[in-house]
Amino acid sequence: MNMRPPPPKRVLGGVFIPTVTLAHGGGGKAMKDLIDDVFISAFAGAAPEVLEDQARFDLTMLATHGDRLAFTTDSFVVDPLFFPGGDIGKLAVYGTVNDLAVGGAKPLYLSCAVVIEEGMQVETLRRIALSMAEAVREAGVSIVTGDTKVVQRGACDKIFITTTGIGVIRPGLELGIDHVTPGDAILVNGLLGDHGAAILCARGDMELETSIESDCAALHGLIEVLLAAAPGTRCIRDATRGGVATVLNEIANASGVSIEIDEALTPLREEVRGFCEILGLDPLYLANEGKIVVVVPPEESAAALAALSGHALGQGSSIIGHAVRGEAGRVTMQTVFGGRRIVDMLVGEQLPRIC
Template sequence: MTLSIDKPTSKKPPRLRDKTITLAHGSGGRAMQDLIEALFVQAFQEGPANALEDQARIPLDELTAQGDRLAFTTDSFVVDPIIFPGGDIGTLAVNGTVNDLAVSGAIPRYLTCAMILEEGLPMQTLRQVVASMAAAAKQAGVAIVTGDTKVVPRGGADKIFINTAGIGVMRTGVTPAAVHIQPGDVVLVNGPIGNHGATIMVARGELSLETDLQSDCQPLNGLVDAIVSVCPEVKAMRDATRGGLATVLNEFAESARVGIRLIEDQIPVDDAVKGLCELLGLDPLYLANEGKLVVVVPPEQAEEVLAAMRSHPSGTQSQIIGQVTEGQWVSLKTAFGTERVIDRLVDDQLPRIC
């Protein structure tokens, strides 16, 4: 499946009569063509005008008008369950790739979408996932312009796997990277941590718990726009996905050869996440997020950045959570006044989280 951006298609899309995905939908024949035209093309044509070619063609002048370098990323999504409170694998695929571009300082523009579908997947489930991707792309202001579809026999995959790649434009003069972090810099996060990991854990139905937890899955490019508008000198940004906040901060500390001291009372965690972690003996610092941004800024700009983050819908609960120090480890000042080392995650708390 490829959506080029040169010219629009004009013929009436075919009707999909199959109730489930069959091997014929990956054969390259009529069934596959009907699937592409009736489902993917119709959902993703919110972007530039498209035609069925073998590649997307992107005008360079539109990109160079926004910056001086390209940012390019790719990611794969295998979450279980594929539909959960607050989102599904489709919203994860779009927002995850948009956020990887955004935290590099880039303006996300174009995405690809490659799907591996298991024979027998309900067509309605696929429709929901594709609709979620289209809605997420529209919210983030990006276009899904090319992709691919493969079908494997029953048991060859678990319902649906998605790979997305993204192209963005790097803003001139904005180059966040962990190596820029220095002692004295301030660490911020844009809201409560651990919601995605906790939501997936409950959604698997293995704990017999009822909660109102929802994933925090959301695009962060608008929030990044707010940050760099007041602080183009931002030192580093990262979305805290697998491994959570603790893993991101350990990566920062190792890359910059610095220490980071967190204040437990200042780290936002929702009560439902706290309760689940206490029940299961987990640490919310290591739970996955899909809409949380960790940002490091110079100390003299911390309050201005905090105000800018709180003014954006994705950052209303933003907090300053710590400061960069000498040394090469991450530590946490607890509510009891003691201090403990926050190391890297040794093993997966929960596999197939995104």
């Protein structure tokens, strides 16, 4: 007979405590134990021996990667914490890595601040920390400083994570949503709306069964390949909250151009299309966590499309439209029925707590 010993109980500071208590946010011994056991052990290797209140690193070391620093922050409040294709931890790493990458920066360092609700399962926290650790390894960045707060039951919904990132931009690279001129081509790197649809399904309110998974991914590798192939790239934006429609409106406004896109060229999973039809949602406003809108000058559009399509995270890339002369800030779409409709900025909220 094959007898296996029971798995060892995980302990915090030598005592098995299954849930997070207010003491874990008190700044004392319990907090140190929680941080050591859950976060330091997950981020092993990246963490220094002596914990100071700030991380420190050489400017000369940074300067070998570029000449400008990029700095970005995002709070993640996604509900549910775990969903098909990802979880809040992955999202918190990828989201900030992507916000750096779309500015043309090489992502280097992250900070991580968590607000935890009293009573949260320590095992759940551990799963999230391990997922973050995997994501930072994969993205080639390090979490170098952090903070932990615990609030009483009911004062927050399980856990909120704020990550802040530092990256370095190489000399001469100038991306900006105000750099677009008429004639520029507009691309996306694949099927739109998967993240928004996956989260909505995962909430279970709709009683819809689908196999849609979040597209959440770190995009700096893809962007590196793109910028090598299309060095004249005007701007890149990740189409998260507010979806592709919101990004297009921001670009059209900042650059003072009109944008025309073609519904037939807009990549959409059949399931997401159906899902949107049932719920009366517009997929252009659905959030993505692994999709970027790229604007390149016309002479680089073929090279950009080839570069994106050749990358694992660019399957299904497409030139969806162009910037044109016309009313500043106006975005329109040629529909599959032959008409042309205005794609306005999202007014109101399509789906709260999507990221």
